[in-house]
Amino acid sequence: MTAGIGAYFWDVANDLPLDMTRPRAERLSQLIPSLRALLEGETSGGANLANAAAAVHSASGWHWVGFYLVDFEQDNLVLGPFQGPVACTRLFRGKGVCAAAWEQNRTQVVPNVHAFPGHVACSSASLSEVVLPVRNSLGEVVAVWDIDSAEADDFAPDDVAALEGLTSVISSMWDSWTWAG
Numbered sequence: 001m002t003a004g005i006g007a008y009f010w011d012v013a014n015d016l017p018l019d020m021t022r023p024r025a026e027r028l029s030q031l032i033p034s035l036r037a038l039l040e041g042e043t044s045g046g047a048n049l050a051n052a053a054a055a056v057h058s059a060s061g062w063h064w065v066g067f068y069l070v071d072f073e074q075d076n077l078v079l080g081p082f083q084g085p086v087a088c089t090r091l092f093r094g095k096g097v098c099a100a101a102w103e104q105n106r107t108q109v110v111p112n113v114h115a116f117p118g119h120v121a122c123s124s125a126s127l128s129e130v131v132l133p134v135r136n137s138l139g140e141v142v143a144v145w146d147i148d149s150a151e152a153d154d155f156a157p158d159d160v161a162a163l164e165g166l167t168s169v170i171s172s173m174w175d176s177w178t179w180a181g
């Protein structure tokens, strides 16, 4: 990490009530109540997903943090708010980690993306990833939260547990959100 990027990482994180000296999984756990407070009172789904992606990106430093939304008409996944490099716009059934999380309604933890059959490489820098389903009140998958790391095997069970907690915050609010356009 260069000094410049390092300074940016710290400045952004300082806007959240996080102790950046604590281990990453602990910071992500600390973020759960903060995320709830940040999203409460705002009903724009786009705004809330954008801030959720930014919060986890700045708390973690992971390479790509963002959402794909289920497009029920087209029966595929469309890119939503994210932080990180430009990404694939659409993802399709049966191809890749995001589609697996959507179709199986189950979190996917992939320590080595090159070993995952059909992995969709939006960025060659991503070496490991986790994808968590976001559910509405009926338990249907309405989006997936995709987090990619430039390090191999970078998602420990305590990271995933914290991310599940953060995803639950979003799932619990989903039905009350509105979407412009």
Ligand code: SME
Residues within 6 Å of the ligand: 064, 087, 088, 091, 095, 096, 097, 098, 099, 118, 119, 120, 121, 122, 123, 126, 129, 146, 148
């Ligand atoms: N790797 C994902 C595609 C999305 S991007 O990496 C941002 C997948 O296999 O579904």
